[in-house]
Amino acid sequence: MLDAVRVLDLTGEPGFLAGKILGDLGADVLKLEPPGGDPDRRGPFLGDVADPERSLAWLALNTSKRGITLDIASEAGRGLLERLLAGTDVLLDSFPPDRGDALGLGWERLHAAFPGLILARITPFGADGPHATYRGRDLVAVAMGGNLALTGDPDRPPVRCSLPTAYHHAAPEAALGIVMALHHREATGRGQRVDVSLQECQLQTLLGGVAVAAASGRKPRRAGARIGSTREIWACKDGWVSFGLRGGAARIPNLVATVEWMTECGAAPVWLRDTDWREFDPRRLAPAEVAAFEEAFGSFFRTRTMRELYEEALARRILLAPCNDAREILEHRQLRAREHFVRVEQPRLGACLEHPDSFARTEDRAVRVRRPAPGIGEHNAEVYGALGVGEAELARLREAGVV
């Protein structure tokens, strides 16, 4: 859908996924790294060999891009960067505002030199304001954005997701801002700045929580495996499942179906079978009553595996789901049936890895992984050649450490 859009991707890890999204949508994305490779080519590594070419995070998050190296802080590098920018529609980076300016990539200068260029910059707090120069990656962004305080057990410190959700939220948001700017450019020919704040992207995870708190006086609290007063995450024989012990028209039939199943298995106490579910609302129950319900459901779940519980939940329309690990996701029947995973050959590395193929299905597979992530400088000759840089000049630049 973004065919013919040329993107120059100078991001570090906070923006890898944003560039990948544009590439998977069909844009021609050029990933520029410092000579020697991006410092965010981190472990773990393919085959457990500590080599930046084998960084699995890199391979996962930079598909559908071509790769070049350039020392943009050097004079010769700056000259080449200008030539690259002349043929670029979108510059995507994650430089802190002051660093962007120091590299000659401040918005005012870029806009004057390349009036049609779109500059999308992902920063912790946005391009301006009292915290604009504050540093932070995922942890600081989820802390300042309000999600961290509410995640985790009440008797322990707040806790984050082990993979960077701040970047997960900001990446499609940045891509959306870029496509909106492309609309404007189609209409006017003018570029603009897309100023993405990791912190502001985080606030949407509260789903209007600030408005709810302001209007109702209800301040949410960290509740771990619970939502409100009832359990949401339950132990089973081999892991954990999500199952809401909550009332409401959409949820009560699933509680009834669960109790029916337990009854068939001889696992429902008489009082549970005799419960009148029509008006069931755990918020109106005493803590001891809630505990009795939780013990009844919980002791049943503990006798079954995640898979057994999920299969039966599907058959009986019970709102229960397994807390999948990576292997279980890869084997998930629905995802397999939809061919959500695609095997991508890594010819340079002699490997073939499975990737999620797409975030959006169309009948012509318009959104898909188009090529494996590039090796360090893999497309230098091709890209610089197209700029008119001959082999001899490229060799000189390589010698000088510019590429």
Place this chain on the structure above:
Amino acid sequence: MPLFEDTKILELGAGAAGPLATRYFAEHGARVIRIESARRPDFLRALFRAPAEAGGLDASPMFVALNADKQSVRLDLSRPEARALARRLVDWADVVLENFAPGVMARWQLDWETLREARPDLVMVSGCLFGQTGPQRGYPGFGGQGSAIAGFNHLTGWPDREAHGPYGTITDSLSPRYVALAIAAALLERRRTGRGRFVDVSQIECGVYSLSEMIVRESAGAESPTRCGNRDPVAAPHGVFPVRGEDRWVAIAVFDDRQWEALVVAMGSPEWARAPHLAALAERRSHQDELEARLAAWTRGQDGPELMRRLQAAGVEAGLVQDVEDLERDPQLAHRGHFVRAPHPHLGEVPLERCGFRLSACPGEVRRPGPDLGADDEAVLGGILGLSAEEIDGLREAGVVA
């Protein structure tokens, strides 16, 4: 002129994930009309609010926050007359977004297969939990299930405790961004080719796609990520530390030895921090229990905001773990105009929110809280479809506009 001033979006669905997607366009000038019904109201309209309370279905703060700047028309789509009117609104629209269970739109003859011939230029996006195809497409889940299936729960929490996932059912806040992106990209393509298209977005697949690193690592047979508190494989210290007040914390992340040196100096170079076994990152990573305990002893009792400012000034990544009240007072968010305080007849002033990015040439704006149910019956049925006041009254009495 706002960027999407000429763009018309019809929205059918409920909850958070669908409606959040169109908010980006409302913020940038599009006219977004929700088809709703009092016969089967959006459950969001009843959240945090009993229908019997003043304002009833019009006064859920969550609904009005997530549906800012949209319009609402009532149509009971179980009625054929209502479906015929909805079909006419499709002809008016550039974009149809729906997030019902798969099959519902087909039952109403409002699905892509039915519409594509008459409206080849229509952009239509469906955004349900599991997608439109596959054996489990009818699975009736909520965001809580989506987060668990996609892997976020496995990745969030403490190794010795439940796999509980980030607060707020992450697929509900993550997938709308992808739905909005699909709409924007399809509209851009239509601008160039004149053709519309249908896009099938699965909330769970958006989550799995975001976690590509987890999938690729597993597929490579490498160490698979799992929940590990706040620690990070390439940083130490990396965690949250107590400060003055009840349940108050500051996040501190040190990714290299230069940042560690800055932190040590900021702490006044205590003897423990100068110990040789803490000087290098790899060494600090293998002494994290000690490191975290020492650092917590130093932060405890300090003023959180002041500590954050001091560490940031020293070049250390640090941030207050902000609660919802902190967010409302956050000077950075205030500077960015993130919250727009708008009056609501039943809720007083509601802090509505901007999205996560700003466009310099077409900044957009957030103006009004989400609409009362049926607030725009006349504007939509009369103004767009040309029905007379008598006809609209008749449809109301007949229970079609209900």
